[in-house]
Amino acid sequence: DADVTQTPRNRITKTGKRIMLECSQTKGHDRMYWYRQDPGLGLRLIYYSFDVKDINKGEISDGYSVSRQAQAKFSLSLESAIPNQTALYFCATTSRTGELFFGEGSRLTVL
Amino acid sequence: QKEVEQNSGPLSVPEGAIASLNCTYSDRVSQSFFWYRQYSGKSPELIMSIYSNGDKEDGRFTAQLNKASQYVSLLIRDSQPSDSATYLCAVSRPYYNQGGKLIFGQGTELSVKP
Numbered sequence: 001d002a003d004v005t006q007t008p009r010n011r012i013t014k015t016g017k018r019i020m021l022e023c024s025q026t027k028g029h030d031r032m033y034w035y036r037q038d039p040g041l042g043l044r045l046i047y048y049s050f051d052v053k054d055i056n057k058g059e060i061s062d063g064y065s066v067s068r069q070a071q072a073k074f075s076l077s078l079e080s081a082i083p084n085q086t087a088l089y090f091c092a093t094t095s096r097t098g099e100l101f102f103g104e105g106s107r108l109t110v111l
Numbered sequence: 112q113k114e115v116e117q118n119s120g121p122l123s124v125p126e127g128a129i130a131s132l133n134c135t136y137s138d139r140v141s142q143s144f145f146w147y148r149q150y151s152g153k154s155p156e157l158i159m160s161i162y163s164n165g166d167k168e169d170g171r172f173t174a175q176l177n178k179a180s181q182y183v184s185l186l187i188r189d190s191q192p193s194d195s196a197t198y199l200c201a202v203s204r205p206y207y208n209q210g211g212k213l214i215f216g217q218g219t220e221l222s223v224k225p
Binding site: 045097 | 117119143145147152153154155156157160199201203212213214215216217218
């Protein structure tokens, strides 16, 4: 089983719909992240959390919200999806060495 | 100015050659530096980490760090077609100062031609 699991892996939705992407990890790490990837733009940080009571905005948080339900769970929500939020989304956790462990990605298409 | 910058490429090298990938960063307090490889449609995987100035070698891969110049590079010796992928440079602050908050460059696409 994967250490970092994302659901759903693929989702097609319509403009204005609310979408939640879920992430769970079995690595026991405190720090969790949501990144977005677009062609030619690399990975951009949306939100990150250093523990259950800590939530921080990243580079591109507008239009997104997160919830850290437990040490192992970190969800990303799009309250009203728009087409330019079509992207590949990655959840990740870090060890103390700073190495990121990624989930397999969630491909979101907003029509 | 982007915090982490890479040449987007594509960088094309013949099989067996040395591929050289470069990255610059703007935050002087950065302390940890990583190279990730990403195949199309897959999640990034860590191939090298480096924390101090100088060279670090692991098999065919060598990471080079120059903190004074705010520059980190990755050399791939004896390049193979299987090395064809996008290479992402990532930088983070010390663990006690938002460490683990990795900032990525836009990635360099490498193509190794047989």
